[in-house]
Amino acid sequence: MSSRRGRITDEEINELISKLQALLPESSRSRSASRSSASKLLKETCSYIKSLHREVDDLSDRLSELMSTMDNNSPQAEIIRSLLR
Amino acid sequence: MDTKSTPPPRPHQIPNPSRPDFLACWAAASPSKPMLAFHFLRALSRIHGVTTVRRRTRTIRRAAYSSMARAASPRRAWSRALLGQARARRSRTLTGRAVLLRRRRITAAAPPQPSSPASRSATIIAARGEISTAAARPLPPRQEGEPPRADALRRLVPGGAGMEYCSLLEETADYLRSLRAQVQLMQGLIDLFSCQ
Numbered sequence: 001m002s003s004r005r006g007r008i009t010d011e012e013i014n015e016l017i018s019k020l021q022a023l024l025p026e027s028s029r030s031r032s033a034s035r036s037s038a039s040k041l042l043k044e045t046c047s048y049i050k051s052l053h054r055e056v057d058d059l060s061d062r063l064s065e066l067m068s069t070m071d072n073n074s075p076q077a078e079i080i081r082s083l084l085r
Numbered sequence: 086m087d088t089k090s091t092p093p094p095r096p097h098q099i100p101n102p103s104r105p106d107f108l109a110c111w112a113a114a115s116p117s118k119p120m121l122a123f124h125f126l127r128a129l130s131r132i133h134g135v136t137t138v139r140r141r142t143r144t145i146r147r148a149a150y151s152s153m154a155r156a157a158s159p160r161r162a163w164s165r166a167l168l169g170q171a172r173a174r175r176s177r178t179l180t181g182r183a184v185l186l187r188r189r190r191i192t193a194a195a196p197p198q199p200s201s202p203a204s205r206s207a208t209i210i211a212a213r214g215e216i217s218t219a220a221a222r223p224l225p226p227r228q229e230g231e232p233p234r235a236d237a238l239r240r241l242v243p244g245g246a247g248m249e250y251c252s253l254l255e256e257t258a259d260y261l262r263s264l265r266a267q268v269q270l271m272q273g274l275i276d277l278f279s280c281q
Contacts, residue, residue: 016254023261028206042234045257052264059271060146064138066278067129067145079277 024048051075098250117156118266124152125270147171153267163260166244 017038024044128148132141154167169191176187238253239245242260245253 006223012251013254016251018259020254020258020261023258023265039234042238045261046234046237046241049238049257049261052261053103054266055268056264056271057142057146059268059275060142060149061261062269062275063129063145063278064142066275067132067141068138 013038020045117263118270120156121152121263121266121270125149125154125267128152147174149267149271153263156262157259161256161259162244162248163242163256170243 021041024041025048097148115190128151132148132205150167151171154164154171159162159165170193172187235250235253238257239248242253242257245256248256
């Protein structure tokens with residue numbers, strides 16, 4: 001990853017933005033035109049990242065509950081152990 | 086740097102053939118995913134001692150972000166920022182001089198960055214505290230045509246405060262990919278565990 005010095009062209013920025021747009025979920029892309037403004041895209045990216053953070057929290061919660069019900073000799077623990085070997 | 090060095094992952098066979106082998110399919114999609122699974126599962130297997138559910142949830146969440154950062158390339162600023170935050174959090178449990186020594190070691194061992202000293206100190210400052218404190222941080226370098234929305238993005242992406250706009254976009258894309266992979270991993274683990 002090189003750090004660019006000097007003037008950054010609009011082209012490069014647009015390219016990066018379209019790459020970002022490709023990463024966002026489908027629903028947001030189909031609705032708006034292919035050329036959404038940079039600001040709108042950033043807003044969607046922010047909300048997407050926030051929703052992913054929330055999902056990580058939620059999944060951590062569920063994993064934590066699952067782990068409490070798991071005993072040491074269950075087949076799942078065996079799978080984990082074999083994966084880590 | 087006190088990051089653990091791990092051996093490169095080998096494609097492993099899941100011994101139970103009746104399981105959907107989601108890990109094998111999912112790992113094939115992108116090269117970094119086996120590392121993600123390795124780090125996360127290892128962190129999970131260490132958790133058994135913690136008793137309270139709330140604390141375990143918090144530990145799992147931190148393990149998720151740490152394993153994300155470990156699996157990513159250390160060239161990524163967000164990865165370094167996340168690991169720095171984890172270190173700072175651990176060092177807060179120590180007291181006084183030990184903390185000072187540890188922080189000096191971190192700043193001395195910080196990876197050499199080609200960017201200016203200003204952004205480097207910003208990364209260190211971001212590593213010292215949590216993301217939320219904005220008071221002591223130097224102003225992010227503003228590019229022409231950078232929309233005001235970029236500030237919110239800087240707050241969300243770890244280590245985003247000191248970056249140029251272009252780097253911010255790159256880091257965001259990479260961070261998004263890793264976040265998604267992490268979410269898929271956790272979801273898959275939950276499915277694996279809960280279908281009895």
